Amino acid sequence: MSSSDGVSDQPKPQSGPRATYPVERSPSSRRRWFIVASIAVVLAGIGVAYLGFRNYGDPDVSGEATGHEILAADTVAVQYTVNRKSPGNPVACVVRARAQDGAEVGRREVLVPAGDQQQVGMRSYVHTSRRAVIGEVFGCTTDVPPYLKPEE
Known part of the structure; x- marks a missing residue:
């Protein structure tokens, strides 16, 4: 087998292009990060809206x-x-x-x-x-x- 088919028994290189550019993440990993980031943005927006209403909303x-x-x-x-x-x-x-x-x-x-x-x-x-x-x-x-x- 050659190293061009993606299967290799050799250890990871310590230098060179393969060491500099990591292997891409799987689509499920990207989706998970997108969901976590989206939830964080929504929670931050709710927090800002609450603080804004409390400070600038209808006063007593x-x-x-x-x-x-x-x-x-x-x-x-x-x-x-x-x-x-x-x-x-x-x-x-x-x-x-x-x-x-x-x-x-x-x-x-x-x-x-x-x-x-x-x-x-x-x-x-x-x-x-x-x-x-x-x-x-x-x-x-x-x-x-x-x-x-x-x-x-």
């Missing part, structure tokens, strides 16, 4: 400014709407005022008391350190600090 509470009024050089009235999934729980929102250059010149934490409506309209007054040009809602949370009291 959100606040959106609907208007503001500059009352004086040191006071801004901010009107906003708070949307919450559980209206029976109180919510804390941070309302702020910003100057022409974008700097925050006033901030106030506000308690939105528990109620029976998912959407609540609010108006808060923010005292500023200098003239503000806008009032806005910085954010809302369901983690209400113990020192927060209802507005008077």
Whole structure:
């Protein structure tokens, strides 16, 4: 027999083309790797989708400014709407005022008391350190600090 028919009793060469280029894998081995890689890609996609929904999905509470009024050089009235999934729980929102250059010149934490409506309209007054040009809602949370009291 010759070595060209693929059958040889000789040991594998340590150098040369046969040592450099390994023998091809069987089709079943390639298929197995394809299936394993496909499952890994699908699991990674599910993981990314879960993290994205958890971080950027529908929040438990959100606040959106609907208007503001500059009352004086040191006071801004901010009107906003708070949307919450559980209206029976109180919510804390941070309302702020910003100057022409974008700097925050006033901030106030506000308690939105528990109620029976998912959407609540609010108006808060923010005292500023200098003239503000806008009032806005910085954010809302369901983690209400113990020192927060209802507005008077």
